[in-house]
Amino acid sequence: MNFVVALRRACTLTAIAAASCILAACHGDNDTPQVDNTSAHALTQTVSQNLKLSIAIDANKAAANGVACASLGADWASCARGRLILENNGTQNLAAGGWTLYVHSIRRLLSIDNASIALRHITGDLYALTPAKGAFTLAPGARLEVPFVAEYWFYRFSDMPPRAYVSVDGATPAVLAQNDTDDETRYVTALPPGPDDAAAFKATPAQVLRAREEAQALSPAQFAARPIPAVLREQTGDGDAQIQGVELALPALGAGELAALEARAATLGLAGGTAMRVSGQVAPAALPADIAISGGYRLTISRDAVNIDAYDAAGLYYGVQTLFSLIPAGGGRVPAMTIEDAPRYPHRGMMVDLARNFRQPATLRRLIDQMSAYKLNRLHLHLSDDEGWRIEIPGLPELTAIGGQRCHDLEENRCLLPQLGSGPDNQSGGGYLSRSDYVALVRYAAARHIEVIPEIDMPAHARAAVVSMEARYRKLRAAGNEDAANAYRLLDPQDTSNTLSVQFYDRRSYLNPCVPGARNFANKVIAEIAAMHREAGAPLTVWHFGGDEAKNILLGAGFQASDGTDPGKGRINLASQDQPWARSPQCAALLRQGKIASTDALPTMFARNVSQAVNDNGIATMAAWQDGLKHANGPQDFATRNVMVTLWDTLFWGAADSARKSSEQGYRTVLALPDYLYLDFPYTTAQQERGYYWGSHATDSFKVFSLAPDNLPQNAEIMADRDGQPFEITASGAASRLEGMQGQAWGEVMRTDTQFEYMVYPRLLALAERAWHRADWERPYREGERYKLGETDKVDKAALARDWAGFMNAVQSRELPKLARSGAVVRSSMRLSGD
Template structure:
């Protein structure tokens, strides 16, 4: 056995608990362990506390992590009575399972594997003061609560994805992300290294890939970010990734092979695998611009939706691909390699004489099977190198091998993971809704992630075993900075972490534990999204006066506002008490932490108006008239000149069962029966677009194609019937339509069916 004494950090001792500290309080751990038994007392770490371990157990990385958390001090001739002990326990059979037992006399960490021991250390890390996330210093003592934890993960694949092609991210940011992943027990980092907009990894056999493909002039998404930075500094493109070359301003960058090898080592020390993705045969414009002969027609251009792919009918294409992946495999030792194989515009293949000949020779009936031919040949190559292939769920379309791994993302193809699992293929669940983190977060995001069904309901217990976990993806077309990436990852990453690790799920308890982690994220220099503010609508009305009274989601937040159109800053007036509003005004409002981190900026428009008079109509019937348009629409206005495909009566403003075309529009019309006079707020959550009109007033405009997003508005209504119209469109990818209301600042609730008449 060996021991190490440690000096620990000075400063305020801050333990993470859901409620005020008591002898039996449950710790605010995320993800929450399978079993936690609080006990009386606490273990006090002092400069004389030793760390005891057996060198044969292979716990060196866990020891290194403890050494990082508890800085080295003067060695003692023997361990003191109070020690932290790392013990191997063969009875713990889960590869990442562990146990923690903390008493007043000892901290005992047990695991059957080094990975499990490392997860145990991360649990201890969450119990430590926030100061351990900052620069270490000497200390006098640090306390850990007495408790017993027994824990293991629910799913083997607990992943985060980052697209470094559309916008580039420094190694230092990737290290910060990996450290946060480790803290919350995530274990797979999927790096999307190449795409049309950039080639980010050095390939020594083909230096042109980075010499040319790693740099670009600003594109339309860069222009969008530049426009947005006026109202949000996080949308500014980072200057460190901009260069001047031959009189042109270029954006980009790439990782050398050595940089990536070092990052792989950094991640491995935290038991995180880095999964590289070199996306092909589609999304290869950056490579084809450097090597035009890679495509069937020479060069690459944009089609209706996607770029020209590489040609699977040339042996030279496979030579190129195999050479690239040979170097990728030398950098990344991961068991899995991601081929991509999504969103392929196959029209150039259908025109190619070479492809026609190959299809006839191989007995391929269509271009989908030709794509499958490419994927299967690449999988055979991966197998020859001892690796496993992952592809996006499009690899199912032309037929799939029994050994390929499927990453499911297309929410609008709900049977894809079911088909793959029933075929015996491992499936990683990563649907756009709710696991595409480039979709803007709102008040529902954490709940949607937490309640996501990792295993599709259609699967039997036998087939469910092929669902190996889930992953959140961050596509970065409109994520130009590290701060913006942080904002989109956190705290949604924490909700995902608990969803894929914890055995028992309790969202209300998760919400109670979450505030303690905001403080830790800030100590880790993570630019997280602050909790939502509530108690108002975006467009507010009043007849005499209104009162803006906000209950802060965390007591340490400071609310600041402006009324002159400028953005709130740390020097703006404080909203410390209810604000009475008697004249029309636009208020910009934001919450700030003590360290100056600013939350979302809310623009609140206040308008003075009279109560809307009800209408008098004849006999009415319950429900709303509905018109269905089976057409792809960019916005709700596109339905106006069309003839509906069908008409029916709906009980409420929700998509009825049976309406499931990939793209469609719905128009609801009738009346809403208001039970009493008052100021009513309406909250419209839609994916894609929706517009609510009551009387002659547009109450909520949430139009256009976008991910699930809630917008709100107010209207002053007298008791009685008011004309009601709700237009909704679904562009494909899975729909959401939810309309709620509140009166006089109350909590949002569903609208009773009895309110709707026609």
């Protein structure tokens, strides 16, 4: 979930050029006359092969350098100044006219300083730059600089994604060849230091102690008995066991579970050699009360045998995974010991955004393998958003045929327009899970004690669905089938609301909750996905509604009316802006009938409607991002037995209070704190590290590891806010009752699966550590206790540093080699100097 401010959508700024040898006959997307196909193709190829684009950012806080950010309508009057540098690397002249260049920018482009080039926002992060015919000519080796102003700032190379493309009428668009790369440093030539480099980012006392502990080189014997994640308690025995292979004698497990464990053993190199017999049974009565819960177990390792007593099949499975964690890759010695253990939370999750950029099934299976190895048990799949629809729904083929692909089709009858640096040819951003893919994935996860939670985001972040269903509507209406055309239409055709979503889309970013087609659509999609789970033998128990960010960002606090005088806010025509659905006649009718109090309440009203469909399909729990339920009184407003809230406030913006309130209302509360648990944020402050950073400029594995989820105020004593500044939290009210926590891997900056895995591993292991195990340095929650970095000293930071050192050494020496054996791409260093 990305935050309210538009600090999130990554951006490529690009440029313009064309081939002079055929310019006289050529005209672009918006010009006439049309070119013939041969000339159009030649022009496209000449420009795309020879034009090089570089981007230079000259100033971030541009208002301080004389740029009229407020007059340009920048949020909080914050803007950046830069240059697009166009260079002709070919052997013939390149001249303006007859073409349009399409560029990506998640920072809103506010102006360009070149009167002969027309700038037009298309949708989302896509802009068109069209030069007038004859406006310029670039000789071979010549350069043209086009100054621009964009909202906010550019602090990371990944803020400027690649693959601007040229389009000429009558020809297939083509990406600029020299910008067809996922290495942003190849075309970003200047990037001023940002707040990442400011003196404010000093090591905290906890980080200083961390560095000292990392400097002590531990011997393997010092962490040989340290599983990942850590266990509730352990007692060492005499000697050790030499384990080169395993023989699993676990009759209580099903064939799928045994196959999963045997596959893990093979990955770890434990399939051959002299096998150690691993026996186990479900024996809840044999366990002490504190581990006699689902997932609880006792693992006993002696010199010549291993035995597991478990509360249930999950406990038996986790006992084996703990054994596997202790065994070095390829086999080796494990201390004789007895472990008693149980999970901290019932929800130990990982969210993967497939919508912005698709993840291949093989990559998801590898993620499931790693989640299973480290006892994470819920895979939340974000299957739809503005930029993509990623699951086949029988009877609605347009969702994947159009919503699952990107190409240059301005009418969007064949596909969605390119976004996020995808280019016009699906180099990234295309793909979907077929019905059989999804069933197989659910079955694969279930065998590894992982539950798949599907999310279809609505009513906002729904553009892929809306555009696909509009194409369906046009096709069926043209065929004379009006009823079928309207059955799943998601817009009120008379709605004229002028809105801008967080990702810079118009009203088609939001399905209209007041039209009959929206409820029909939700019912259809829920029923079809529930049927897939039943076919996989893993009935769906949690449905994620989404519900976030149904707003017009131009009505936020950072803007003022055109005649406003506040130098710290952007000036825009506020009178022309609407909240979503404000001008929808069908929503206005609900207002008149008293069925809703305001248009602001429409997302929660729709959530109530969807909860009925969820319940009707036998699904016990509906989940939503917290802002999707803000107009509800509590879970009693919904039809399902349980309602789960995925909480994505940052700690410095009030997450402790949000968690307490959600818990008090009776919601099952899951922490998804961006400043700790967003794995699409950068590891470090180095500008080459990719990621969004609106909630944290650096989230390394130590930061994830240091989270104290049961006592959120404590964290204010350990880490600073996103800008390196101390903040304080005083514990107020009763302690929150948490269902659990989960990591998030939003996909905007992860165009490839390689980038995805680099961002996820090894931080996933620190996430698993905190979701499974409560450390002794986590203080109990006490109402009234105040915490602030640099002012209070309640937390045992030395204990935190020692725990981290044991974790880090165990991960680097034992677990990273196992990740490498799995084929995963891993960021190898976890030390302060490299992580």
